[in-house]
Amino acid sequence: MGRLATLLLAALALQAHAQVIPFESGGLRYQALTKNGLTIMVAPFPSHVRDFTVLQVAVQNGSKSSFTIRPEDFLYLQENGTEVSAVPARTVVDSLIDHASKSDVIKLITTYEQGIYGNKQYKATNGYEQRRQSALAELTSTRIKAAAAASAIAFVLTKLPPGASTDGAVFYSMGGKPFTGGKLQVRVGASTFEFPVLSSY
Numbered sequence: 001m002g003r004l005a006t007l008l009l010a011a012l013a014l015q016a017h018a019q020v021i022p023f024e025s026g027g028l029r030y031q032a033l034t035k036n037g038l039t040i041m042v043a044p045f046p047s048h049v050r051d052f053t054v055l056q057v058a059v060q061n062g063s064k065s066s067f068t069i070r071p072e073d074f075l076y077l078q079e080n081g082t083e084v085s086a087v088p089a090r091t092v093v094d095s096l097i098d099h100a101s102k103s104d105v106i107k108l109i110t111t112y113e114q115g116i117y118g119n120k121q122y123k124a125t126n127g128y129e130q131r132r133q134s135a136l137a138e139l140t141s142t143r144i145k146a147a148a149a150a151s152a153i154a155f156v157l158t159k160l161p162p163g164a165s166t167d168g169a170v171f172y173s174m175g176g177k178p179f180t181g182g183k184l185q186v187r188v189g190a191s192t193f194e195f196p197v198l199s200s201y
Helices: 003-016 089-099 102-118 128-135 142-153
Strands: 021-025 028-035 038-044 052-061 067-069 074-077 158-160 165-173 183-188 191-196
Touching (some): 038 183, 158 165
Antiparallel strands (some): 021 028, 038 052, 052 165, 067 158, 074 183, 183 191
């Protein structure tokens, strides 16, 4: 067998057995998985925001193709078989406008920024920092600030070209209960990424 064929078989074997890599950064416990050149990193927030359980997500496209990624692609499969879909960003923003407190704003921004700025595995090209500067201008109302923070932080539908990256928070309406057991399943194009769920706390 030629050297090129051996390398190709080794690459295919590695691709078939892509493994989840855990690491800690910025006080969050991440899991990373790469398939077809696309790397997805996920980490549960250590605390809930209002009734939302929150997952921090960072995505890097190291392939030669573009990928479209949506928050609803992140499905939490509980151990009892229940599927929990991500809440649309608009719903989160509306909820925070109606109910948010100052502590909600601080918790949301502080936790997110500690995680994303402390993550040395991720280099942002089009994520939170760009959205934050336009969303958090001169605002006075606490609830409006919370909504603006959620708007800047929330993961939104993104078409990710080669070499680009994005990040955001995915919100689940779980009554503030943490992720426990089960797994997270993410479908992007023809690939399915699966992560064992770590406890949020």
